[in-house]
Amino acid sequence: MSVRMPEPDQALLARRDEIVRALRAIVPGEGVIATERGMRPYETDGLTAYRQLPLAVVLPETTAQVAAILRYCYAETIPVVPRGAGTSLSGGALPLADGVLLGMAKFNRIRDIDFANRVAVVEPGVTNLAVSKAVEHAGFYYAPDPSSQIACTIGGNVAENSGGVHCLKYGMTSNNVLGCEMVLMTGEVVRLGGKHLDAGGYDLIGVVGGSEGLLGVVTEVTVRILKKPETARAVLVGFPSSEDAGACVARIIGAGIIPAGMEMMDRPAIHATEAFVHADYPLDVEALLIVELDGPQAEVDHLIATVSEIARGCGAMNLRVSTSEAERLLFWAGRKAAFPAVGRISPDYLCMDGTIPRAKLPLVLARMKDMSAKYGLRVANVFHAGDGNLHPLILYDANEPGELARAEAFGADILKLCVEVGGVLTGEHGVGIEKRDLMPVMFSEVDLAHQQRLKCAFDDKGLLNPGKVFPVLNRCAELGRMHVSGGNLPFPDIPRF
Amino acid sequence: MTVLSPRNPDEVEQAVLWAAGAGKALEVIGRGTKRSLGRPAQWDATLDLSALTGVTLYEPDELVLSAKAGTPLAEIEALCAANGQELAFEPMDYGPLLGVAAGRGTIGGALAVNASGPRRIKAGAARDHLLGLTAVSGRGETFKTGGRVVKNVTGYDLCKLMAGSWGTLAAMTEVTVKTLPRAETEASVVLAGLAATVAGDAMAAAMGSAYDVSGAAHLPGSVAGRISADLGGRSVTVLRLEGVGPSVVHRRDGLCALLRPFGTASVIEESLSRPLWRAVRDSLPFAAGGPSGERVLWRLSTAPSGGAGLVERIGRAVDAEFMQDWAGGLVWVAVAPTQDGGTAAVRATIAACGGHATLVRAPAALRAAVAVFEPQTGNLTALTKRIKDGFDPKGVLNPGRMWAGI
Ligand SMILES: Cc1cc2nc3c(=O)[nH]c(=O)nc-3n(C[C@H](O)[C@H](O)[C@H](O)COP(=O)(O)OP(=O)(O)OC[C@H]3O[C@@H](n4cnc5c(N)ncnc54)[C@H](O)[C@@H]3O)c2cc1C
Numbered sequence: 001m002s003v004r005m006p007e008p009d010q011a012l013l014a015r016r017d018e019i020v021r022a023l024r025a026i027v028p029g030e031g032v033i034a035t036e037r038g039m040r041p042y043e044t045d046g047l048t049a050y051r052q053l054p055l056a057v058v059l060p061e062t063t064a065q066v067a068a069i070l071r072y073c074y075a076e077t078i079p080v081v082p083r084g085a086g087t088s089l090s091g092g093a094l095p096l097a098d099g100v101l102l103g104m105a106k107f108n109r110i111r112d113i114d115f116a117n118r119v120a121v122v123e124p125g126v127t128n129l130a131v132s133k134a135v136e137h138a139g140f141y142y143a144p145d146p147s148s149q150i151a152c153t154i155g156g157n158v159a160e161n162s163g164g165v166h167c168l169k170y171g172m173t174s175n176n177v178l179g180c181e182m183v184l185m186t187g188e189v190v191r192l193g194g195k196h197l198d199a200g201g202y203d204l205i206g207v208v209g210g211s212e213g214l215l216g217v218v219t220e221v222t223v224r225i226l227k228k229p230e231t232a233r234a235v236l237v238g239f240p241s242s243e244d245a246g247a248c249v250a251r252i253i254g255a256g257i258i259p260a261g262m263e264m265m266d267r268p269a270i271h272a273t274e275a276f277v278h279a280d281y282p283l284d285v286e287a288l289l290i291v292e293l294d295g296p297q298a299e300v301d302h303l304i305a306t307v308s309e310i311a312r313g314c315g316a317m318n319l320r321v322s323t324s325e326a327e328r329l330l331f332w333a334g335r336k337a338a339f340p341a342v343g344r345i346s347p348d349y350l351c352m353d354g355t356i357p358r359a360k361l362p363l364v365l366a367r368m369k370d371m372s373a374k375y376g377l378r379v380a381n382v383f384h385a386g387d388g389n390l391h392p393l394i395l396y397d398a399n400e401p402g403e404l405a406r407a408e409a410f411g412a413d414i415l416k417l418c419v420e421v422g423g424v425l426t427g428e429h430g431v432g433i434e435k436r437d438l439m440p441v442m443f444s445e446v447d448l449a450h451q452q453r454l455k456c457a458f459d460d461k462g463l464l465n466p467g468k469v470f471p472v473l474n475r476c477a478e479l480g481r482m483h484v485s486g487g488n489l490p491f492p493d494i495p496r497f
Numbered sequence: 498m499t500v501l502s503p504r505n506p507d508e509v510e511q512a513v514l515w516a517a518g519a520g521k522a523l524e525v526i527g528r529g530t531k532r533s534l535g536r537p538a539q540w541d542a543t544l545d546l547s548a549l550t551g552v553t554l555y556e557p558d559e560l561v562l563s564a565k566a567g568t569p570l571a572e573i574e575a576l577c578a579a580n581g582q583e584l585a586f587e588p589m590d591y592g593p594l595l596g597v598a599a600g601r602g603t604i605g606g607a608l609a610v611n612a613s614g615p616r617r618i619k620a621g622a623a624r625d626h627l628l629g630l631t632a633v634s635g636r637g638e639t640f641k642t643g644g645r646v647v648k649n650v651t652g653y654d655l656c657k658l659m660a661g662s663w664g665t666l667a668a669m670t671e672v673t674v675k676t677l678p679r680a681e682t683e684a685s686v687v688l689a690g691l692a693a694t695v696a697g698d699a700m701a702a703a704m705g706s707a708y709d710v711s712g713a714a715h716l717p718g719s720v721a722g723r724i725s726a727d728l729g730g731r732s733v734t735v736l737r738l739e740g741v742g743p744s745v746v747h748r749r750d751g752l753c754a755l756l757r758p759f760g761t762a763s764v765i766e767e768s769l770s771r772p773l774w775r776a777v778r779d780s781l782p783f784a785a786g787g788p789s790g791e792r793v794l795w796r797l798s799t800a801p802s803g804g805a806g807l808v809e810r811i812g813r814a815v816d817a818e819f820m821q822d823w824a825g826g827l828v829w830v831a832v833a834p835t836q837d838g839g840t841a842a843v844r845a846t847i848a849a850c851g852g853h854a855t856l857v858r859a860p861a862a863l864r865a866a867v868a869v870f871e872p873q874t875g876n877l878t879a880l881t882k883r884i885k886d887g888f889d890p891k892g893v894l895n896p897g898r899m900w901a902g903i
Pocket of ligand 1 (some may be wrong): 092
């Protein structure tokens, strides 16, 4: 394990009993967990290579309790790690030995469904899928659909700005959130946005989205809900090479079509998923593309025809158009089960999450093949082809000495490559601890300092989720200082008006 | 007043460092089309970014475009149109409202004010389309955030912070935005003669349908007549449908059927629909040169279902004209230029209904006397101030433009 967490504060560890007592005074009964056995389920998240028991687990039920916990921890300088369902793939919810783990699972009520304004107001512990379930009787749904949607929470989605296969057309979480209630580390409660559009001042909901639990604890979220499209159909296309598949994606978009989803899998991913779910995927192809079109029947039929024609022109080896809802779901079954399918053919895997400009796909896949040979580890690729978000799954065995370290080095090389070709380190899973030390690959010190100044405005003591996102967390006092020297006008002024 | 016109990002940095060192306050502008929007603060010099021009990257297949911040928006829109694309957030042009010729703004200005248009309800605002940027903060340091790809959660989303900060945190020097295919065609469905409350229900029904409505506005008769003589006399409630031909036809018919309980709808074809929505986008019925040009103009955002009630409440208190976009949630209020320009009525109503209000057009004396942007309350005041202090500790960039002390 190559990522090092901040050294725990021995003084805090020594005060554990006292801290637990103080938390119990705020959240009575079973809301505070301090036994090793009770805390085990919280020791890791979706990045299972890293484990750490927290100082204590607290499960508040009200905003007032969250505020009291944070106020206490702020006064006593105790770190706090917020947690939703713990499905983060980047280690965002990994506990700290000297920190309180703040589990938000009991915030699980839907507070308001407002069809006239097309919003739902939910507590952060409500699962992603539960929002859609709560409004489906009226034909509505919540658009962002991470594959983990049965389990992951809206609070976690906001913190990670999560996406899903449909975010190509409908946007990520941030594009679908209108308001929230949030508790700052000091215990102050702020309300941002509401059922209206845009902010009256700085777009703080915008920065809370994707802030990975470092700015505040979200206690309520207002999300947009949409009417379900009349119909949806998918095309399943096999290609002899990923270049052909990539060219097809570019041409579809070049033709002015933004599909509801456009996903690609490479040969290893196709074979792993086919063996697992028997979705009847072709096994003689190098790349498989699923293109979904949704909307009114007339539009979908029209676009399916156009997409099919483009695909044939790009050298498609075989092409199937779903003729029923059952068939459409079968096309997706393999893709949606890609992670567990790969889990079946390898004891462990690391899921990477870089984004690249789409045109660089063939280059990136070729370089990845070389790296796979170099590290002696297999890799399977699933790819949100429409928006360039790659999910290389690196297969390894944690029981083989050195394999995890090799897998991590392989992953780091892939992400550096993504940045090198004009992309980014993470498209939807977050930086967490996993990509923390790679941040300087993408950002200069000045870039990171500006991000941290935002952090300082929300959390001046750096107590919320420390050790995540930033390789080095500078002190706010240092970041705030500014040395200036008086001077002359830097260049001649040119009168213009 | 001193005008600093940097020719490159380095000179922007130098200009800000000079101001910070000399204790000067800079007014940051692109081509200055929105200069009269904001509190009339005291500035020592103008930082004019209009010399930073040029599209630096445009890859239509990748749906991405980068440009220097001072590039005219019209140039970018023309380039996109030539490639069958557009900026889907449909940035409004404040020019005509503020007595400036149309089509003169810059891309940086449009993003800094988080501009949007009727399609806001479906496609989002500038904030949702700004992928990356380079900027010089009030510390005189150049930083970048975001990237050139659509899906990116690497680090804080400072793009969203910059969109809507009105140049008070940093001066953007280069920006990257998402471009999207322009709809093949469009049509609008129109209901005539509805009262505002009924129109609100009709728009909610349309927005709650699967017909993918990309614009929903309600214009009282007097206001509608200024856009087109054909529309005059009675109020019109207009719903826009965009997409490929067969889809627009199908949805148009479906929407007309759905709205039957509200009356018999008529249809406006593309050639009339496009200019109509442009007029709604730019709030042209209230243009500076038009019949309401002397009126004080407010822009309010509230929950769509509360729009009609808000209109009624303000209408009872002051002499005002209205226009509603965003399915009722965006309310333009043109108030007779009496003493407070409707401030008390607008602020009290927003406080009661929720949302925010911006004083878009008013004489400088009024803008100096009352809040122009939504007043910050409670913990938000201090949080906003701390963010400002982090990015611009010396108060160099547009100090006082949004709020005193920010
Ligand atoms: C099989 C699998 C498939 C996945 N598929 C996708 C996918 O398709 N797309 C995608 O984007 N992600 C995917 N993920 C990643 C993960 O599900 C998302 O990041 C999800 O949003 C995390 O939600 P959670 O409730 O589990 O949050 P957690 O893992 O508990 O926490 C994630 C982060 O959010 C913070 N946090 C949680 N709740 C709050 C709160 N109330 N206030 C403040 N901060 C909070 C935590 O501190 C942490 O930093 C997948 C994960 C798995 C295991």
